[in-house]
Amino acid sequence: MNRLRSAKRSFLAITVIFTALGTGACTLGGAAAGGYVGNRATNGSAVGTVGGAVAGGVIGHELGK
Numbered sequence: 001m002n003r004l005r006s007a008k009r010s011f012l013a014i015t016v017i018f019t020a021l022g023t024g025a026c027t028l029g030g031a032a033a034g035g036y037v038g039n040r041a042t043n044g045s046a047v048g049t050v051g052g053a054v055a056g057g058v059i060g061h062e063l064g065k
Contacts, residue, residue, distance in 0.1 A: 013035070017032070028057075030060020031054075031057035
């Protein structure tokens with residue numbers, strides 16, 4: 001169970017990082033912060049992590065304009 005959870009987190013982290021790298025530095029910072037907050041707020045839920053990363057990326061993108 002722990003290996004599966006760890007693999008999910010690693011995959012999500014890699015996905016978020018590579019997605020954010022393609023959209024800019026402000027977006028990267030926002031996505032990383034949002035993913036972390038979403039992960040912690042939902043006790044490691046994949047949906048919470050991705051949702052937080054998306055929301056953080058959007059906020060970072062808007063702040064970077």
